[in-house]
Amino acid sequence: MQIESVRMLPGRHRAGDCTTLELVLSCAPQTAAALRPLAATLGAWAASRLAGTLHAEPAFDAAVELEQSAENPLEDLARCHAGLALWLQRAGGHEARWYAITGAEDEHGIRYCLEYDHHEVAASACALALGLIAGFLRARGVEPGDYRAAGAPASEPLPQAVAAFAELARARALPLDTTVLIDIARERDIPWMKGDRPPFESLGTQRIRRNGALRLGYGNRQHVLDGTLCLDRAGPSQRRLLEELDAVYRLLAELGAPLPERAACSSPLRARRSARALGYPVAVRPQSRRVQPARQRVDSDAGLEEALRSLRDLERGFFIERDPAGTLHHLVVANNRLAAVLAEGRPLDIQTVHPELLSVIARLCDRLALGVFVLEVVARDIAAAPAAGGSCVVDLWLAPELDRLIADRALHREVLEAYMRWLFPPGQDGRIPVVAITGTNGKTTTTRMIDAVLRAAAHRTGMACTDGVFIAGQTVNSGDSAGSVFHYQVLQDLRISHAVLETARGAVADFGFAWDACDVAVCTNVTAEHLGQFGIETVEDMARLKQCVLHRARRGVVLNADDAHARMMSVGLRAPALCWSSTTQPVAQLAQAHRDAGAAGKEASFVVVEAVEGLDWIILYTANGATRTPVMAVDAIPATFSGRAAHNLSNALQAIAATHLLGAPIEAARQALGAFGTSYENTPGRLNVVRESPFTAIIDYAHNPDCYRALVAFIDRWPVAGRKILMVGCPGRSSRQAVRDIAALVAGHFDRFISRDSRELVGYTEGELPALVRDELIAHGVVPESVSVVPDQGEAIAHALALAEPGDLVVLCTTASMKENARQQILACRPGQDATGQRQAAQPLH
Structure with a gap:
């Protein structure tokens, strides 16, 4: 067993x-x-x-x-x-x-x-x-x-x-305070994340409450707690009150709180003199509030000496204060109101507190600007004026451990509910707009387009995609970041107002979601890639996995009507709005598909391509197709290459659909997409056309049959004076059928082929995959002399570039890790150099 x-x-x-x-x-x-x-x-x-x-x-x-x-x-x-x-x-x-x-x-x-x-x-x-x-x-x-x-x-x-x-x-174990706060957040639909659990790191060694880190909300609407202290609201002055007792005394004195007599000491001799002057009993209080015990009552010189021996750090100083007579009361303040009064643990009616003490509390609320704190008061009669009732304020706690203070669990929850209302007033839930983009192909470009539109609408975005994590367009870290760990990184950033999250199937299957819900979800397409992993054996399994993303959308879902599997995902969605996009189908056909799919109860919108005065235009139909809004000409989007890059046109339609569902103005889409090209800096590894050499080169991350189909369709519409040279490769997990399909797609469309290998091989030996591609190309009519097998990818890139002559088009289908290598090798072939870096006569650029 x-x-x-x-x-x-x-x-x-x-x-x-x-x-x-x-x-x-x-x-x-x-x-x-x-x-x-x-x-x-x-x-x-x-x-x-x-x-x-x-x-x-x-x-x-x-x-x-x-x-x-x-x-x-x-x-x-x-x-x-x-x-x-x-x-x-x-x-x-x-x-x-x-x-x-x-x-x-x-x-x-x-x-x-x-x-x-x-x-x-x-x-x-x-x-x-x-x-x-x-x-x-x-x-x-x-x-x-x-x-x-x-x-x-x-x-x-x-x-x-x-x-x-x-x-x-x-x-x-979590403190009960944290557990109750999570329950309240769950009831109010406030997103929460435990800060002391993976994938988060601990907030640091100088903690207030062990296991008490909690993140409530997302982006610039979130709060970060350590125990009951709101870290993002606590400034230097509040933090000093957590560390230094004399800072507490100074604040309380400034606000007119009744305080016991005290003396600052730094040696046992001074302490003994002060205690005798004040008169026993006295309390010994360390200056550092992290030193325990925080308060010791002593009634003799011998008791004083024993108390001082228990303080490890006398150099920082300590206080001897008169120990007032009376009952210890805890006045619990939450959301700027007195929420509970406890006399040695017993709840009292808050109406019994004398107005002078209530005035001190009001002044503290104004000064501290914190959602919860506890004032410790010793009094013979809390209802009497301090002078008459002997009331003394003996301490102030800005991060109270309420679960250890309030035994009554109903009262404990009431106090924390009031604190939560301070953090998130009624009507606020700590959420920011979140867009999740899933699909097999086109996710990254669509994600970048959506991000660009939202930034053009003056929003501060956080984006995670295959290329990295970006805050307001600036790179935070590079590398594949289309998974939940990086989604957490974006969502916990206090600067952002919107999150745009590429959501890869592997991360969903292996890790899960970093967010409980998104506002808008996009599915670009579903193909037979990455099967045989995480229990995903068929394309239908893959579609169900990607549909999990759509089911979490609360506001709207974007579906690519040109993809058969995406079209089937409209059933069972909880989002009230559905936007269909298509580069080929008319709006009437999409409206009928919407009704046929059983989605008639959802508000429908459509983004399509129509001819307007002889030009292809992107048109947005809203209000179930009743309102027609021309968005922009297809030619106005550089990434579409005047419509020749049909896959990027599809990506643009989905970006317009998603940002429409989020409420972004159409003008923002026009501005952002009108400037959206496929330069290496903007979409690295995705249809990057490099003209800075004697020939034209394209770097692309084509890696499955659908990618190669789109690439071939684009290349066939590209004017080329010379030859077309292709470096072709397949991922190491590719099925043999996928390899055959890729070879069939590219055969007959290029003049020369360089077949490379892949590093992470599954089911293949080294060199077997490029040899299989060569054999399949030959089987589809390519003459053997036109195919070279160069297993090493770096060498394959160099070989393809060395074959190029002025007027040629070289297409390099690289892996993500080699796109920069390809770019650098291309740039080395500038006028005056050949692919090996040798000097030659300058040639015109094409």
């Missing part, structure tokens, strides 16, 4: 809307079958093994889990294991309740998912749950054999395993 593999899904994902572990459990069927008749007593047996270490109510009941089982022994075992692991997490202070059986691996294995709060705690709970089941079976006379969780050491005795789990769980 073993857990063969554990995979962490730290984002929302296909199977559920929570952080999840995906497990594969293997077991002999006879061992699994022995569990069902014994399962009724598993919970009580497990609880007895946790007694004194962990406590969970209600007790785990395996019979409840098995009620849903199809009497498959392996499913019985998986349900018991998942239920027990969740129960253990809750016993350790980690909220986790969801699990799902996702399918059988084989007759000995089963795959399932379960929720986690902290991945290390959950993995430990899974290992412990397996040990508990094994111990339970062994105690009932059933030998479970060896049991072990993937990556875990050999099983240890249960008492030690329970103790180790309990210690780990306690160290990683």
Whole structure:
């Protein structure tokens, strides 16, 4: 009985809307079958093994889990294991309740998912749950054999395993303050992310509340909390109050708060003199608020000496203050109002507080501008004037641990609800407009176009795409960033007002979503690429995966009506608006398709191409097709090459559709797309035409049949005086059918071919892939002398360029990692040099 593999899904994902572990459990069927008749007593047996270490109510009941089982022994075992692991997490202070059986691996294995709060705690709970089941079976006379969780050491005795789990769980548990804030955020539909959990790093060593980091909202509408302190609202003066006691005294004195007499000290001798002068009892208070204990009451010289010995850092100084007589009261202020009064933990009516103290609170609210704080007051009578009732303010806490202060859980929640109203007043939910772009081809260019339009509309954007992460058009980091980790990076940036997120299928399948919902989702197309990974075996599976992105759209969805699979995605969407785009179909046909798809209840808009006075124009139809708005001529968009690059025209239509659904003005689309070209700087590796050499060169990331189809269609419409030379390559995971399709598409359209290899080969030996391309080209009528096999990509680029003569067109289909290499080699062939860098007579540019 073993857990063969554990995979962490730290984002929302296909199977559920929570952080999840995906497990594969293997077991002999006879061992699994022995569990069902014994399962009724598993919970009580497990609880007895946790007694004194962990406590969970209600007790785990395996019979409840098995009620849903199809009497498959392996499913019985998986349900018991998942239920027990969740129960253990809750016993350790980690909220986790969801699990799902996702399918059988084989007759000995089963795959399932379960929720986690902290991945290390959950993995430990899974290992412990397996040990508990094994111990339970062994105690009932059933030998479970060896049991072990993937990556875990050999099983240890249960008492030690329970103790180790309990210690780990306690160290990683969220504070109750944070848990309640998450519950409130969830109820108010405010996006939240735990700041002390992957993929986030800890906020640093100088923390206010361990495990209490929380991000609420996105972009420039978010707040970052450490415990109950709003970090983005706390300036230097507020932070000083967290660090230095004398800063607190100065502020309270300035605001007229009644304070006890005190003396600043730096030595035991001075402390003793001050204590005697003030009169015992006194309180010893370290200057640094990070030193514990924060306040010690002493009533003699001997007590004073003992208290000073407990302070490790006397050099920073400390205070001796008169210890006033009376009851300690905590005045809890939230959202600029007194929210609770506690007398030694007992709630009092807030109306009992004397107006003079309320005036101090009001002045503190104005000065601090923080959503929650606690004023500590010692008073014989909190309702009396400070002079008469002996009230003294003894402390001020800007990041109070409310869960340790307020025992009444209803009152505790009321205070945090008031704090949340301060963070996000009614009507605010911390969300910024988010656009998610998925599909097989065209995602990156469409993403960049949408970003350009939004920036032209004066929005400050954060964009993550295959090329990197960009804030307001400036590069933050380069490299493939079309996944959830980089989406988190964008969404947590406090500067941005809009997020534009290319959403790759691998990241969705392997990691999940960084966001719970988007405003607009775009699907460019779906093709048979990347099959055989993450359980995606067919194009229909791939379409369902990409449709997960669309299901999270709340405002509108853009579908490419020219793609058969995208057309089928209109069913079951929750977004109220749907915008169809097409480069070939008339609006009437799209309107009929909208009705036929059962989407008549959704507001429809359409972006199409129509002839206007002999020119192709992009037209936007809104209000279910009733309103027609000419957007711009196709010729006005440089990236379309006057319509010859049909795939970029399709990308532009979808960008116009998406930004329309977001409410961007049409003029912003005209301005942005009118300046949107395919230079290397703007769309690196995507139809980059380089004319700075004696011949024309194109760098493109064509890598599947649809990409090559679009590229060939473009090249066929490109005027070329000389020869057409193609460096062709296929990804290392390409199916043999895809290789055959690519060869068939390019054969007959070029004069010379250079076939290169791929680095990451799956199912091919080195050199096999370019040889297969050569053979397929020859099979489609290309003469053998026109095909060269140059496996190394850098050398293949150099070979293609060396063949080029003035007037030729060289098309380099590179991998993403080699596009810069290709560009540099092309630039080395400037007038006066050949491809090898040797001097030659200058030639005119074409």
